[in-house]
Amino acid sequence: MRSVPDFRVFRGSAATVLQLTLLSAAAISPRSDLLAQRGPADGNAAFVVTTGWLAAHQRDRDLVLVQVLRDTSSTAEAIPGSRRLTYRDIVTTRDSNSTELPPVEALQATFERLGISNRSRVVVYAPDAPLATRVLFTLDYMGHDRIAFLDGGLPQWKREQRTVTTEVVTPTPATFTPHPRPERLVTAEWLSERLDRPGLSMIDTRTLSEYVGNASATGGSAGHIPGAQSLPWEDLFGDAERSMLKPRDELRRLYDERVRPGDEVVSYCVVGYRGSATWFIARYLGYDAVKLYDGSYQDWSRRKLPVRAGAAP
Numbered sequence: 001m002r003s004v005p006d007f008r009v010f011r012g013s014a015a016t017v018l019q020l021t022l023l024s025a026a027a028i029s030p031r032s033d034l035l036a037q038r039g040p041a042d043g044n045a046a047f048v049v050t051t052g053w054l055a056a057h058q059r060d061r062d063l064v065l066v067q068v069l070r071d072t073s074s075t076a077e078a079i080p081g082s083r084r085l086t087y088r089d090i091v092t093t094r095d096s097n098s099t100e101l102p103p104v105e106a107l108q109a110t111f112e113r114l115g116i117s118n119r120s121r122v123v124v125y126a127p128d129a130p131l132a133t134r135v136l137f138t139l140d141y142m143g144h145d146r147i148a149f150l151d152g153g154l155p156q157w158k159r160e161q162r163t164v165t166t167e168v169v170t171p172t173p174a175t176f177t178p179h180p181r182p183e184r185l186v187t188a189e190w191l192s193e194r195l196d197r198p199g200l201s202m203i204d205t206r207t208l209s210e211y212v213g214n215a216s217a218t219g220g221s222a223g224h225i226p227g228a229q230s231l232p233w234e235d236l237f238g239d240a241e242r243s244m245l246k247p248r249d250e251l252r253r254l255y256d257e258r259v260r261p262g263d264e265v266v267s268y269c270v271v272g273y274r275g276s277a278t279w280f281i282a283r284y285l286g287y288d289a290v291k292l293y294d295g296s297y298q299d300w301s302r303r304k305l306p307v308r309a310g311a312a313p
Contacts, residue, residue, distance in 0.1 A: 115171030143179025213309030223309035
């Protein structure tokens with residue numbers, strides 16, 4: 001699926017090329033939709049689409065637009081055509097860890113009720129970006145490749161003075177065949193065996209206060225997993241609502257400063273919620289071996305595994 005005309009070789013006049021370029025630009029938002037449709041050398045660029053792209057593709061047959069909320073509030077504003085999903089539909093509690101993936105069969109039923117099939121182009125947005133990225137992580141884990149984060153989300157949609165509604169779509173159930181990817185997850189045992197070995201780059205996406213070991217921080221932090229680099233998820237966004245991603249080159253710099261070439265990348269937070277944001281951006285930037293520690297710091301500290309206080313990794 002392409003978001004802009006496929007300009008290959010034009011033998012016409014320069015005026016023709018200019019006209020086509022202007023027509024293309026008029027259909028997209030100020031941040032070019034080329035962001036969402038570059039080649040493999042740019043990583044998984046189709047993992048992010050703009051509001052302009054969405055406006056042009058709202059009537060696409062296979063498009064499934066998902067708004068993720070913490071509850072089913074009927075008064076929440078939404079982009080027309082949205083289907084609503086709650087966060088609790090995609091997480092469960094296991095072994096005292098509060099944010100774990102439910103069984104594959106349960107997730108399959110949830111996505112089928114939402115009208116998602118294997119051929120669906122699923123675009124996700126939420127009032128808090130990690131709500132959206134956690135759903136995208138879950139779809140990726142289930143083997144769904146046609147997924148995207150709506151850059152700017154509802155705030156950008158409204159800034160562009162586009163129509164909003166309080167009505168959401170009642171979806172027709174679909175058939176979804178999962179192809180689980182357990183390699184997307186790591187456990188405490190997996191990490192423990194690799195802490196002192198080369199080939200692993202860990203990203204701690206909690207706040208700096210949590211990272212350095214502020215006992216009053218979320219989760220009662222005593223520090224971070226030894227070797228982890230700090231990258232708070234908020235640093236990935238450039239707007240006040242934390243819905244619009246920073247430019248791609250800035251995101252690349254943030255990861256290049258923390259990830260050694262060729263390393264497996266593991267993201268974590270307290271429970272695997274915020275960590276899904278740094279996981280998703282790593283996938284978007286094209287890192288192939290990207291994993292999420294789903295139990296995250298909650299699981300690590302419960303097992304009384306080593307942590308390091310202070311600002312140094």
